[in-house]
Amino acid sequence: MSESRIQCAALRSKIMSADEAAALITSGVNVGMSGFTGSGYPKAVPSALARRIVAANTAGGKFRIGVWTGASTAPELDGALAQVDGIEMRLPYQSDPHCRERINAGEMEYIDIHLSHVAQFVWFGFLGKLDVAVVEVAGILEDGRLVPSSSVGNNKTWLEQADKVILEVNSWQSSQLEGMHDIYYGTQLPPHRQPIPLLRPSDRIGEPYLRCDPDKVVAVVETHAPDRNSAFTAPDATSRRIAGHILEFLQHEVKKGRLPPDLLPLQSGVGNIANAVMAGLNEGPFDNLTAYTEVLQDGMLDMLRSGKLACASATAFSLSNGALAELNADLERYRERIILRPQEISNHPEVIRRLGVIAMNGLIEADIYGNVNSTHVMGSKIMNGIGGSGDFARNAYLSIFMTPSQAKGGALSCIVPMVTHVDHTEHDVQVLVTEQGLADLRGLSPRQRARVVIENCAHPDFRPALRDYFRRAMEGAPGKHTPHLLGEVFDWHLRALRGEGM
DSSP: OOSOSBOOHHHHTTBOOHHHHHTTOOTTOEEEEOOBTTBSOOSSHHHHHHHHHHHHHHTTOOOOEEEEOSSOOOIIIIIHHHHTTOEEEEESOOOOHHHHHHHHTTSSEEOOOOGGGHHHHHHHTTTOOOOEEEEEEEEEOTTSOEEEOSBOBTHHHHHHHOSEEEEEEETTSOGGGTTOBOBOOOOOOTTSOOOOOOOSTTOOOSBSSBOOOGGGEEEEEEEOOOOOOOOOOOOOHHHHHHHHHHHHHHHHHHHTTSSOTTOOOEEEOSSHHHHHHHHHHHHSSOOSEEEEOSEEOHHHHHHHHHTSEEEEEESEEOOOHHHHHHHHHTHHHHTTTEEEOBHHHHTOHHHHHHHTOEEEEEOSEEETTSOEEOSEETTTEEOSOOTTHHHHHHHOSEEEEEOOSEEGGGTEESEESSOSSOSBOTTTOOEEEETTEEEEOTTOOHHHHHHHHHHHHSOTTTHHHHHHHHHHHHHHSSOSSSOOOTTTTTHHHHHHHTTSOO
């Protein structure tokens, strides 16, 4: 890319301020915005739109829009619009405290969707009309093709489906991002779908640019602003123990012949525990690893630098300030080993299953039979969303869920008799891991799973109560296949809501 970030003359003529661009968005529309885990989201137009909403509401109006993204974004987008009550409907994932507060107060509608489903739901017409796309790019070529930014997410679909397009061209993003992306345009609607020709995480099956009809572009806004970078703490003792159990398990699977010596493609959720697992793998015995995941965090960047990880396929970055500086300083080298794809490909169930991905994701609570709640606190309060964990867990070669065994300073157990909300059923959960140990649930009946989960994963402070519950359920439940005492199965949660602890 040359110095000028906007090489297309037709689009240069549409350059305007963020406030002027925001004035083109009207109340009641659905807006598809770029952004995935704090990367590649529009930096200026959402804040300008929030100011416009304040002005409209002060004048006695009620200005609200639907906001669709790839995943979570940043305070300048979700936070700014939520604070002024400007979002009617939010999907498919969020992590902003202002959004969360409004959703849980019943003031904002929220649809929590598997990330692989979003693009096809829009194409199917299940979600209604997409009116406007607001997409950050790193540059515009002379022929109008767009250089994607630090995330791809659902941008391909937004640009294709929206009636109007607003582009933010962010000169803060490195020009050397050009060539890193792989935008696949071969997806079709049923009954005309064809197999996706991706056989290895390193395969490139598309093109490095996003396409957009220049006639749909109504505004181009120039920005120079950083992504929201995620700070990661150094692995603590709990995270290191969880990582150690997983590494020991993977070595065991290699010895048993159930995994090759270089494992299978890795997927890792977002967070400090996931980063600790990557740190453990970086120091472990496995070489020539690959990743087929949705987000590339610090731990995977460390593995790419050390050579432990040969290549990584994702849809976005989620890096700390230090890791991002390192990436940008050596982007030309990393660009050959990192591929950013649309999330409909990075999270595609058939591709995940065919590649045989090892999926590792976090949870809020798990029950003794292996059901996992990864989205709700006390059954009704949304935390963030299911994200891509379901895409990977249901289709992975190995489906691993990990968590500390207790929360709130030991007041709450993360292993409970029954989860208050089910995101991943016992049928999709193969391995549970806490700092206490690892429960391999493959090939076990519900009662067998309960014993293994209690003895291997529960914290010693809660283990006696779980044993007692299971024993009494075995004696008093109406059925013995999955024994439960329905009159008290949520007693732990109810006591916690009363402030009595679990």
